Amino acid sequence: MTKKKELSPELKAECEAAKSLFVSKKNALGLTQASLAEAADISAAAVAMYLNGTNPLNSKFAAVLSRLLGVPVESFSKRLAVEIAGLTSINHQDAGLSASEMVRQMLAAKGKGLSEAARANLLAAAEHSDLGGMVPVESSRPGQVGDEVWIAHYDVRAAMGGGQIPHEYPEMLQDIRVSPKHLRDLGVTFKEHFHLKMITGWGQSMAPTIKDRDPLLVDITVREFTGDGIYLFSHDDMLYVKRLQKKGKGHFKMISDNKHHDPEDIRVDDTYILARVLLVWNANLV
Known part of the structure; x- marks a missing residue:
């Protein structure tokens, strides 16, 4: 055959x-x-x-x-x-x-x-x-920049606090149309645009870097630790958006940017990285 x-x-x-x-x-x-x-x-x-x-x-x-x-x-x-x-x-x-x-x-x-x-x-x-x-x-037809593409929004809740189980919830931002060239000009590094997805963070533990309900651009091909940064990951069956640092051979330090939340040590073997956060789509009131 x-x-x-x-x-x-x-x-x-x-x-x-x-x-x-x-x-x-x-x-x-x-x-x-x-x-x-x-x-x-x-x-x-x-x-x-x-x-x-x-x-x-x-x-x-x-x-x-x-x-x-x-x-x-x-x-x-x-x-x-x-x-x-x-x-x-x-x-x-x-x-x-x-x-x-x-x-x-x-x-x-x-x-x-x-x-x-x-x-x-x-x-x-x-x-x-x-x-x-x-x-x-x-x-x-191409838009003003000439390379606009659609990026899908993933229907998950990524908690920036104590962790949350994914379920349905209202969204401020749905699928978006962006220019990969413009993203790269902003310093966002990625291989292919179809590796990029949108998710939404909930909670205050990553403030002021990420505020409650800020849309996040993530690269879903990053499934392992690639250096200090903010990741979407699962730990104890809960989803988190946190900073991860390697601590020794078998542990990560899970860090919240909000100084009222203390860092935690979590086992590498119990942590499943799902994506790396590349950009926070902040909507600041003026």
């Missing part, structure tokens, strides 16, 4: 971004892989192959995912955003038509080979666009 060819890094990044968005929003929206499969008229196994990066995303699945999550296709695939936008702009004489009207024309002319479910999903996505839910054609 021929081994399946591995996806390119770009296509795998699309799958990872799609999975991150799905995982971060599924609980709030009451979605499962089974319900996603039903909406896309495919098997649950096929959904898993898309989200796990075995198969590349296609426009049909992207349109369904965009509609169910309420996010633009561009947030996980610029490639498919452009492709879907192309479906809604068949030629210049259609400029006055809505997205759904243009897709109906496209389906009538070229959609004979599509299943009824696929036709329905494309039309639903276009109707969602009419209501402002999808990215319009113009949004696929």
Whole structure:
């Protein structure tokens, strides 16, 4: 049997971004892989192959995912955003038509080979666009800096205090669109933009560096201690955002920037680093 060819890094990044968005929003929206499969008229196994990066995303699945999550296709695939936008702009004489009207024309002319479910999903996505839910054609163009990308928000609560168990909670900041070049100009160091995620810190123990509910930009590929810094980590089944310093061979010193909180010694073997904090998205009142 021929081994399946591995996806390119770009296509795998699309799958990872799609999975991150799905995982971060599924609980709030009451979605499962089974319900996603039903909406896309495919098997649950096929959904898993898309989200796990075995198969590349296609426009049909992207349109369904965009509609169910309420996010633009561009947030996980610029490639498919452009492709879907192309479906809604068949030629210049259609400029006055809505997205759904243009897709109906496209389906009538070229959609004979599509299943009824696929036709329905494309039309639903276009109707969602009419209501402002999808990215319009113009949004696929580069922004002012020229390299803006979407960064997904992870639905976890990272405590800057006594530790907290992740669960649902309201957020000030959801998925964001940023320029990797601008981040690097600010001194943020990372390899690929799709390694970056947003989380929210809760509590006062890291003040004034990180205030309660400040959004944090983290690199989820950092899964081990890489030097003194602020990390997202799990210890005793609780999540923390704290400074870590190596203390001897088998211990970390867990440090709070708030001087009212004393440092603690924790075992390296009981600490699981999940990400490194790269940037605090402070919102200071003026």
